[in-house]
Amino acid sequence: MSVVSYEQLRTELVPCVLHEPPDGYVPVPVTERLAQAIWFDQRLKRDGLQTADGRRVRVVSPGWWNLEAGPDFHRAVIAFDDARPQLGDVEVHLHSADWQQHGHTSDRLYDNVILHVALWRRGEQPVMTATGRALPQLVMADQLDAPLDQLYDSIDPENYPYDLDSHVGACESPLKSASPETIAALLEDAGLARLRTKARRLTRWIQRAGIEQALYTAVLEALGFKHNKEPMRRLAKQLPVTRLRELPAVQAQALLMGVAGFLPERTVAGRDEATRRYVKRLWDVWWKARDEFAGVTLSRDEWRLAGLRPANFPWRRLAAVAQLLAEHWELWPKIADALVSQPASKRAARLTALLTDLEDPYWSQRFSFASKPQSKAELLIGAARARDIVVNVLLPAAVAQGRLLEQPVLVEAAENIFAAHPSLESNALVRFTAHRLFGQRVPPRLLRTAVRQQGLLQVFHDFCLNDRSACQRCRFLELAGQFAAKQATL
Numbered sequence: 001m002s003v004v005s006y007e008q009l010r011t012e013l014v015p016c017v018l019h020e021p022p023d024g025y026v027p028v029p030v031t032e033r034l035a036q037a038i039w040f041d042q043r044l045k046r047d048g049l050q051t052a053d054g055r056r057v058r059v060v061s062p063g064w065w066n067l068e069a070g071p072d073f074h075r076a077v078i079a080f081d082d083a084r085p086q087l088g089d090v091e092v093h094l095h096s097a098d099w100q101q102h103g104h105t106s107d108r109l110y111d112n113v114i115l116h117v118a119l120w121r122r123g124e125q126p127v128m129t130a131t132g133r134a135l136p137q138l139v140m141a142d143q144l145d146a147p148l149d150q151l152y153d154s155i156d157p158e159n160y161p162y163d164l165d166s167h168v169g170a171c172e173s174p175l176k177s178a179s180p181e182t183i184a185a186l187l188e189d190a191g192l193a194r195l196r197t198k199a200r201r202l203t204r205w206i207q208r209a210g211i212e213q214a215l216y217t218a219v220l221e222a223l224g225f226k227h228n229k230e231p232m233r234r235l236a237k238q239l240p241v242t243r244l245r246e247l248p249a250v251q252a253q254a255l256l257m258g259v260a261g262f263l264p265e266r267t268v269a270g271r272d273e274a275t276r277r278y279v280k281r282l283w284d285v286w287w288k289a290r291d292e293f294a295g296v297t298l299s300r301d302e303w304r305l306a307g308l309r310p311a312n313f314p315w316r317r318l319a320a321v322a323q324l325l326a327e328h329w330e331l332w333p334k335i336a337d338a339l340v341s342q343p344a345s346k347r348a349a350r351l352t353a354l355l356t357d358l359e360d361p362y363w364s365q366r367f368s369f370a371s372k373p374q375s376k377a378e379l380l381i382g383a384a385r386a387r388d389i390v391v392n393v394l395l396p397a398a399v400a401q402g403r404l405l406e407q408p409v410l411v412e413a414a415e416n417i418f419a420a421h422p423s424l425e426s427n428a429l430v431r432f433t434a435h436r437l438f439g440q441r442v443p444p445r446l447l448r449t450a451v452r453q454q455g456l457l458q459v460f461h462d463f464c465l466n467d468r469s470a471c472q473r474c475r476f477l478e479l480a481g482q483f484a485a486k487q488a489t490l
C-alpha cells in the first residue's frame with residue numbers, strides 16, 4: 001500500500017505549488033504567493049520594466065492585496081508608455097497561460113484588471129477579459145531585481161500581507177506621535193460622520209418611498225451582504241413592502257421566493273413530506289400571483305451562492321424577512337419603541353433581538369429545499385449579522401426619521417447607542433485600513449467599539465479609496481493634525 005504524504009498531496013492539489021520551472025532553473029518550491037509578494041514588494045528592475053509586447057511600464061502603486069474572491073490586487077496605479085497612470089486591478093500567476101487555465105477569460109470579477117503579471121512565460125495566447133478587452137502582460141522572471149533563489153530566501157510569503165511594516169501608509173509613521181486619546185477621538189468623530197452620511201442616504205429613501213419601504217429595502221440589502229446586495233435591492237423594488245402588507249409569513253415567503261426566482265418546481269418528488277407540503281403551500285399562493293410579476297421576476301442565476309455558508313443562503317434570509325413583516329408589519333414603531341421606551345442599557349439588545357428572535361417552522365431547521373432537517377435549529381439571522389444591521393441600517397434610519405419627524409430625542413438616542421455599541425465582527429477592510437494607518441502596532445483596545453471601526457472605514461473611503469498617488473498627495477495627515485490641534489485647545 002502506498003503512503004501518501006501531505007507534501008505529495010499538496011503538490012498535486014494546491015495549484016500554486018510549482019514542480020518544475022520551465023527553463024531548467026534549480027527548482028525551489030515557488031508558490032503563487034511568492035510571485036504575489038514579489039509583485040507587492042516590486043522586486044523588479046523598475047526603471048526598464050516592460051510588458052511582453054514591449055510597452056514601457058511604470059508602477060505607481062502595485063495595489064492593495066485582495067484576500068477575497070477576484071483579482072489578487074485592487075486599485076493598482078500603472079502607467080503604460082507615456083500615457084497617464086490608470087487605476088485598476090492586477091492578477092498575478094506563476095505562468096502566463098494560467099489566466100486562461102483559471103477561467104478568468106469568462107469571469108466578470110476580472111473585468112477591471114489592467115495588467116496580467118506572470119512569473120514565467122508559458123504559451124503565447126492573448127490575455128482577454130470577459131468583455132473582450134486584450135490585457136497587457138508583464139513577465140517578471142527576466143525583470144527581477146535579484147535572482148529568484150535569492151528572492152526565495154529573502155521573502156517569507158507567510159508574512160504577507162499584514163505582518164510586515166512595509167506597505168503601511170505614509171500616515172503610519174506620523175500617527176505614532178499622536179496620543180491614543182487623540183486617535184480614538186478622531187475615529188469616533190469619523191464614525192459619527194459615517195452614521196450621518198448613511199442617515200442622509202436613508203433620508204432620501206424615506207422621502208421617496210416612506211419609512212417602511214426604506215427599512216425593508218435597506219434590511220434586504222444588508223441581508224444580501226457583499227455579493228447579493230444588488231439582487232436584494234431589485235427584489236425590494238419589484239415586490240414593494242406594501243404588497244406584503246399583513247400577509248401571514250408563508251404567503252409573504254411565497255411572493256418573496258417567487259419574485260426572487262427561488263421557488264422549486266411544483267412537484268418536488270423525492271423530497272421529504274415536510275418539504276413537499278411546504279412547497280405546495282408556496283405554490284398555492286404563487287400560481288395566483290405570478291402573472292402580476294411577469295417580466296420582473298429575478299432568475300436564480302442572478303444570485304451568487306458560491307462561497308456562502310449554507311446558513312446564509314438568501315432564501316433563508318427571505319424567510320426571515322417574511323417572518324419579520326408578519327410579526328412586526330410596521331417596523332418603525334418597534335424601532336422607535338426600542339430607542340426611547342426601553343431602559344438605555346437594553347436598547348441595543350432590543351433592536352438586535354428584533355432580528356435574532358425570528359424563527360420559521362421550516363427554515364429554522366433547513367439550509368435549502370433539498371437539505372435534510374438539522375437536528376438543531378439555526379438562527380435565520382445570526383447575532384453578528386443582526387448587530388451589523390442595527391449599526392448600519394436601523395440606527396442610521398432612526399437618525400434620518402428622527403430628523404424628518406423633528407424628534408431630536410430619537411436622533412440623540414440612536415447616536416448614543418451607536419457611540420457605545422461594542423465592535424462588530426472585524427473584516428478584511430477594517431484589518432487592511434488598520435494596517436495602513438497603524439502598521440503592526442494598532443493601539444490596544446482602539447477598535448473595541450463599533451463607532452471607531454466605522455471611523456476607520458470612513459477614513460478608508462474618504463482618503464485611501466480616493467488616493468491615486470500611493471499616499472503622496474493624501475491629505476489625511478493634514479486633517480489629523482488640525483483635529484489634534486483643536487483637541488489640544490479643548
Ligand code: SF4
Nearest residue numbers: 169171464471474476
Ligand atoms: S491614502 Fe492617506 S490615509 Fe490612506 S494610508 Fe495613505 S496616507 Fe494614510
